[in-house]
Amino acid sequence: MIRSRLSMIPNYAVLVLMTLIAIIPLLFVLGSSLKTPTEYALDPGLIPWHATLENYLWAFGNGGILHYLSNSLIVVPFGLVLYLAVCVSAGFAFGKLEFRFRLGVFLGVLFLMIFPQMLLVMQMFKLMTMFGLTNSFLGLVLAWVAYFSPFGTYIMTTYFSSVPSEIMESARMDGCGSLRMLLSIMTPIAAPMIGTISIIGLLTMWNELPFSLLLLQDNSLRTMTLAVAMIQGEYGLNTPSLAAILMLTAIVPIVIFLFFQKFVTQGATAGALKG
Amino acid sequence: MVKASTRRNFPVEGWFFIAPLLVLLAVFILYPVVMNLYYGFTAWKGFGQEQWIGIDNYVKMFSDSKFWTSIANTGILLFFIPVSTAVTLVVATILRDGLPGWTLFRTLLYIPNLLGVVIIGTAFNLILRDAGPINTFLTSNFGISVPWLTSPVYALLGTGFISIVWSPLGFGIIYFLAAMSNIDHSLYEAAAIDGASPWATFRHITIPSIRFAIEFWVVMSFINVFARMFGFIYVFSRGGPGFSTFTLEYGIYELAFNKFDPSYSSAWSTVLFVFCAFISIAQIRLMKRKEA
Secondary structure, eight states: OOOOOOHHHHHHHHHHHHHHHHHHHHHHHHHHHHHHHHHHHHOOOOOOOOOOOHHHHHHHTTOOOOHHHHHHHHHHHHHHHHHHHHHHHHHHHHHBOOOTTTTHHHHHHHTSOOOOHHHHHHHHHHHHHHHHHOOOOHHHHHHHHHHHHHHHHHHEEEEEHSHHHHHHHHHTTTOHHHHHHIIIIIHHHHHHHHHHHHHHHHHHHHOOOHHHHHHHOSSOOOOHHHHHHHHHHSSOOOOHHHHHHHHHHHHHHHHHHHHHHHHHHHHHHTTOOOO | OOOOOOOOBBBBHHHHHHHHHHHHHHIIIHHHHHHHHHHHHHEEESOOOOOOTTTTHHHHHHTTTHHHHHHHHHHHHTHHHHHHHHHHHHHHHHTOOOOTTTTHHHHHHHHHHHHHHHHHHHHHHHHHHSSHHHHHHHHHHHOOOOOTTSSSHHHHHHHHHHIIIIIHHHHHHHHHHHHTEEEEETHHHHHHHOOOOOHOOOIIIIIHTTEEEEEEHHHHHHHHHSSOOHHHHHHHHHTSSTTTOOOOOHHIIIIIIISSOHHHHHHHHHHHHHHHHHHHHHHHHHHHHHHH
């Protein structure tokens, strides 16, 4: 298509406007986190004219953020490993093995994918109390993996079912059992898609609120995201300090995105378009 | 998703591989869903033995104005879905032209999707406060101040705009771009030869070609409205001011954990379950059609 430079201007105008709307809130948080409370009160605009790191020093010192950060850094990888094991294993079975009621069970899993967390959390809390798993990272991880796995399983299933069956057939000839097939043949083949669901799982667990809010009543167990949600209501915290905590919470997903952008964009389309 | 023909039979092994998933789902998803349906017909205070009370909770719910407010609020939020769909499609179409630098825009536009609802809700709460940047700017330049968070109408519209239009935009762009990349390019060449306007090309080639992706997007947006709003509302407005950003999801939380009336909240949960079941079935039908 041949287009004049002039006709590009409205298109650029729309893109620039939308991009500004998309990123200004984050720039505002960044700018505020570098101001003193006094400067913010006088000028809550975007730019910190007298940039200071005191809010970050406060966050790591008296703010106790390091504690919440380390909670998240324990519980999220723990959840992620279990999530990957569950999704890859189930995706392999649904996508590549033949067994009775497979389609019915698969549709059942898909059906359970979208129910809101609030619908589950009260009965879940009752169960966790029974199992002694409230105020425990294990309880939170089990809830996360149960809730997030159907989507990961769906992606892995569609991926595995697109892998040619000949690969399996010839391995079968050599006497390869299903478990070894999964671990030494299918998992390496599916590595890119496993990367994609890892990023999806990581971001959703890092940012998760409802289960953490109701299963972790003990303040010292709070995840980073839960801490942000609670700190805001608990102490009348000044905006720059809150902004610094927000930045520290946001930086993890953003860094992951910068390093693994390909996986993230693949994830955006894997669930709905790949066959 | 499932083709039977070329597979051999692995009756036991198959179940072995899905067992971890099924156990977790049965215990932590299916059991809570089913028990909620039951507890909706009981009186239960969160501990001790529940008592069967028939449809009392439902009678109470249908005469509870907060329930109807939450339904109405959800209905208003649904109107943001066409807005979101249109905006996302327009931006994706512009990006598809491949203007110089388009990948940078795509990357920057994706950033809101990385931020969880807690970060987004808190950030917008700070931005829209009376002492926040927008009102400070409006006050010092025009002598006015907009009650973004304290007016029921603005709070609900803000919730809709931020969580249905603003926050999924970058995801939608990537999603629609992927769908558009499958369109046969000769269709556009033919349109260009016929001298079709950009709008006609968009209307008669792009839209029909990615109809399926648009339907999927709309279903995902419904899931967003009915089932993914709690976290945002919790930090952005706590359901307020008044009950202006109260949704079914938020109402369930409020009744179960702040009003300590869990069995009554179960009746609300049942209503939400019915809505979500319909959405879930719609989504499964789309997924099956894609595989066909």
